[in-house]
Amino acid sequence: MALLVLHLVFFTLAFRAFAESARRDVLVLADGDFDYLATEHETMLVQFYAPWCGHCKKLAPEFEKAARKLKGTVQLAKVDCTASTELCVRFGVTGYPTLKVFRSGRDAGPYDGPRSAEGMVTVMMKQSGPDSVLLQSKSDLDQFVDQYEASIVGLFAAGSTRQAEFLKAAALLREQFRFSHSSDLSLGQDFNCSAECVLLFRPPRLNNKFEESFAVFTEFLTITSLRRFIRDNIFGLVPHMTLENSERLRVKDLLTVYYDLDYVHNIRGSNYWRNRVMMVASQFRGRGLSFSVANRRDFEAELQQEFGLSPDPGLPVATIRTRLGLKYTMREEFTRDGRSLLRFLEDYFSGRLKPFIKSEPIPEKNLGPVKEVVADSFSQLVGDPHTDVLLMFYSPLCPTCRRLQPVYEQLATELSSEPQVVVARMNAVDNDIPLGYDVQGFPTIYLCAVGRKEDPVRYEGPRELKDLLKFVRREATHSLRGKDTRNEL
Template identity: 65%
Template sequence: MAAAIRLFFFFLSTFPAALSSRGDVLELGDADFDYLATEHETMLVKFYAPWCGHCKKLSPEFDRAASRLKGIVQLAKVDCTAHSETCGRFGVSGYPTLKIFRSGKDSAPYDGPRTADGISQYMKKQTGPDSVLLRTHSDLQTFISHYEPSVVGVFSGEDSARLSEFLKAAALLREQFRFAHTTDLRLGAEHGVQSESVLLFRSPRLSSKFEDSVVVFSDHLTISSLRRFIRDHIHGLCPHMTTENRERLRVRDLLTVYYDLDYHLNPRVSNYWRNRVMKVVSQYSGRGLTFSVANKKDFLSELEDDFGLGTEDGGDLPFVTVRTKLGHKFTMREEFTRDGQSLARFLDDYFAGRLKRYVKSEPAPERNSAPVKVVVAETFDDIINDGDKDAVILFYSPSCPHCKKLEPVFRELANKLVSDPNIVIAKMNAVDNDVPLAYDVPGFPTIYFAPMGRKDEPIRYEGGRELKDLLKFVKTSRSRMADASRDEL
């Protein structure tokens, strides 16, 4: 008995971090991480440093999420300034780093939202098994009658090699998709499948006569082939684009129809317009353009900033945009007609190359004779790209204090080079004008050298902000491009 008491107090003194837990977030450290992490089937751990500004911003959201997830998923944190051994063991190199643990093992990085709502929703999807075992027809119907699509594997028995591979894929992809499996082939027969297969059930809310609700995968099953199959088919012909899935959809050229879409509160109206879109776009599938519908309220700021569209555009009718993977943008200016003919005309013009790209641009200045030329999006090609001159272009923000400080220096540069007929010095407001695709502007100010004949290969400047630094940059950039041209000869 005495030995047991001594052992208890030994453990008590060994776990100070956990016992100092405040609220619903468990505090872990070097001494107790392994011991306590194994007690939780699913745990989200925040590795942080007390001095980190991003960590401080995340902290209240993380605490609120922990309260909402109490009894569902445990949230924990590790102070890496005090417990460097644990942080080093899990490869923490920046703060905050969030990782998902399952029964004490590092399972996956957390790459979801960093708000209380986002963390809660994301982590709820992490609970339970990677793939749900379905035993009956009722189990299957319950699983596929869900707001999101479902991936269901049908196998002949628990010792199936294909089942083993399916479960590995589910473990890797569970953050993106819902998985279930059965070892009763009769459940597959209900959907026309007689042998081992994977069935992809599209969301019931997006059911349409213009496409199949179930797609069958029966090829050789590997993690890669299953991932590719899901990626290519899960969205269907015209998915519902949201702020969560938009980046996955935009890896291809994408047409989006925006309207008052709400599958929770008004599914009938939501599908009324989507079916009209589907009827038209089904005739254009396979031509390199993908399609989607979206709630315009979710994308108002983006539509205003990127396409110049406001709440009054289209009224109650949908409006349409195209955004290519290269960043080219088009808008349908004709009113959306209920018979879909306006959308069809828009698509015909798009594929025929008759549409004019939408470019966010300030008006071109009436006079532009100063040594520093003012460039707007609509004049970028004329001044920078189409001329037979080298160019130095400054991208700035009107409200940026660093840009204002640099302005007289940049003007000096232009005055120094004004007599050189083979170079143009220019500036562009990168907030109110679309920046060309070849130019990455991570912050302000950003300066590029665009060599004549190679305007698609601009060189970004990363040196000091004195006149001598800028002059040296121009000289070395011109010399480098001249050497490259000689090498090609």
């Protein structure tokens, strides 16, 4: 027993020491010491927070983990805005947590990158050092380009005004991309660049026979035009989609092939399947669909929840997600010759594919005053051309939804004598939300009126019975006739 107690004491002290070490990795700053302590660090990421803030509490362990990994390279710090109000007002903090990058004590702008430890480390490593690295030889160029991420290289004559604009862009975009520059124009000779230009080198691990490994920018150089050039060329025909860049890739209609992709330990195996995707994708250039490959483990939960897929570890799976939110899955087994993927794309462009819709089972009985709607029954119940439908989107875990439910059921009971008015609700977590409905929080209520089903009206008023009744009477196509309803109104 005594030995057990000693072990418990030892582990408790060890844990406390570890936690204390983590806290020391994150510098604590306040009104009185910020200016002189911040100037001691070339690059610093500062979190402005409030102790009561839930998002701040969620960020804290990731922030501490990132601080440990960045120790000695980039300093991480935090400021309690409930105790250091002057500092937070000075830097324009209006919400929590707010993250900002500082250089030698000067505010260099907001941090807009991922908030996972790994994401913060990746972004802040790019923030350390100069905005753009000076290259002085072919060896410098080769070394700079031979990295995991893409590289942007500016070649300019000494004193060039284009170089000044390039360096401004590098300062603005350094969180996202790696920049370097040189006045040795001969460095561009092997890359179709004999005068001033900007070269974009895609990551060496993605080199393939279907496209050049670089792109050349020779247009009039502004921050806007360079940003557009990088955006349009950096990923190539079939980029590697990660948790960090997925939002940027998904601004377009996107096909993604998921498999055991690992560019750290298995470059050859990762490119085996990517090359087969490249072979097919090259036949559909300019058709309005982008392509990517991804590690299935990174997106496993999404594949299961959003596409109903449980990926086979041995074979890739393919999905298409459009900007409008339509989703398609390739149900045929992925073949090594690429023909199954080719057929999937031909069916997509010919309009033969049926979108995948995530839905709960249609209820066998739906006799309650509030009708249950699922994605597979949406068109039948909500799209009914003869009934006005009041529809609430909710989450089973939402406390506000649970508080509203008795009022909503009472509303349905009040309107039960109105045969052409239906009160319904839909679980928006386990069912796909149809197009035309903007659901950013719960509960969200719409009235889908007869003759205007394509233009539902969102309810923005108080969540009281009398107010909901007024809304239905005002927006419904059919007049409400019930005696009880008129009395409420």
